[in-house]
Amino acid sequence: MYGAVAAVKALSLIVPRGEFLTILGPSGSGKTTALMLLAGFVAPSEGDILIAGRSVASVPSYRRDQGIVFQNYALFPHLTVHRNLEFPLEMRGIKAAGRVRQVDRMLERVHLSGFGGRMPSQLSGGQQQRVALARALIADPPFLLLDEPLGALDRNLREQMQGELKSLHREFGTTTICVTHDQEEALTLSDRIVVMRAGIIEQTDTPAGLYDRPETRFVATFLGEANILDNARFRIESDAAPPSGTVAMLRPERICVASDAAPKRADDALRQFITGTVEDMIYAGPFRKYHVRVGNDLIVAREQAASGQQIFLSGDRVRLDWLRSDIRFVRT
Template sequence: MDGRNVTDLDVTGPDESVNAPRDTPTQIEFRNVSKRYGTVSALANFSLAVSRGEFLTILGPSGSGKTTALMLLAGFVQPSDGDILIGGRSVSAVPPYRRDQGIVFQNYALFPHLTVRRNLQFPLEMRGMALVERAVRVDRILERVQLSELGDRMPSQLSGGQQQRVALARALIADAPVLLLDEPLGALDRNLREQMQTEIKGLHKEFAKTTVCVTHDQEEALTLSDRIVVMRDGQIEQIDTPEALYDRPATKFVANFLGEANILDRPGTIVASDLIRPPTAVALIRPERMFIAAKRRPRRLEADISQAVSGVVIDMVYAGPRRKYLVRLEDGADIIIREHVASGLDVFHSGDEVRVEWLRTDVRFVTP
């Protein structure tokens, strides 16, 4: 864009928006929402508040209820019980086209028979905006997403990344206060996903939309979100910031779903920690918090603040900047260790006897 303030994109429609800003920090609220399909419960007693301007991601495996929550918020599905509020107003009976939300679908849902420019003009036409103002706004958003030269192309003439930018631009151009993202980067390859993660973060910072994103991609959730909701079987398993969820997961499910986790729960296994171990809890150590060394070498960590156990390398995987080791400890437990590739570090192979060390402060306890 040309440096204008984001408020230059404000839209004045003929009717008062169903989610016009109110004097409340909460923009979106689910109140005890359930959704049932016959005897199957897709979402159960779901309560959640999303602050204005927050980027919240709903994360979970297939069948966890995350997409159902998004479809309920968008208005494409009606709740069986409970209520949904946007801007302090109930929208459970409000149709999708009156909820004043921008939506980006996994398949982008661009109109294939319209040019990029016409795709972007469409939501403005639906709001009754004058032709001249529509043209100005389309030019601005095309420049912001770096597609100024492609306005006259058809969607089929664009790359996946360019189509994603158009979909984002169309969701933002009408300046709706809420943005919904449904697996927005699922159709892109890894490198392009990383580029678009940076672009989405920049757009969120600039436009300050209250954003709810649904994904099964843990890295995407950790990178983009202010908070993450981890779903399991139609219910919330844990909500927290990305750092807190990764470093202090409450349950074994969250620990395993959000990254890799070494769960040391074999009978008789003793794990030293500076934390008090709750009843029935099991020890967790992230793979990157463990160190691997030749068994004959001196310890890398001071004995009074760490723990060391012997093991044998089962496998080593080279992954560019990192090596990933699978090690079987002397008590029979298999663990994963990740370390950055660096000069001076020993490289171990299957059958090598090693010592594994970790700091007592890096041990966490989770419920099974």
């Protein structure tokens, strides 16, 4: 509780050993508070936190056997890279010779051999992130907490570090809980994703499950783009009857864009077809996004860019089609 405001409400999660779980949500959703509770920086106003069956709700952070990586890395600026990695081992009473061996092995693992004598200020952002990860993992904690771990990196470096994080997780098998607002990061890294909204869990599932089978309008629109067809003027065809209290949803990449006169395909009997007028075409490198006006409705379609592909411009009449099985129904 923050005064009369409950930042997290009725949060109930079980994280199996070795899982990479991401808590995803917009600002104010409660995801950071959830991480602070797990880290021991915030005490729960009610309920309990169990690690391997043992309550740690009243255990201070420095007595919890955990690794933590913050968005700003939180490296000791007055210590060398080697001493930053050595510190958690020293706190655990490991002798000097053993500390040196472990630090050298870990620096080699994160591709920073030869950087042990540098100060954090002499490293790039990606190198500092590797040091922060190495320091969090070097004492082999039973679980690892990541607070927006890649948020300070540029896109290319962020994608590179996503691969490094996945590799480290496979190698060490450390139970990992990550907090982020970056949907792509969550989809790339996670075994499971928890989507939070206004302090409660909206949905928990695998990345594929959340993206392909969102349960609510919020999850569908927060995790990627979605056409919500609640006011569609055309009849929506689907292989399943819509449950009560739901609206139809269609992902833009499930939609095929073709000319009005395009020939039929072998699976046309499984598809729904509509026609419309292109209002805008947005080129985004590997894909093109079309905004197509169908009566009063604006449909967004996205297709991979390929050589020899027909490109449609504003004012062109086009045919849109999709598999009826790609229609999903989400609660409002």
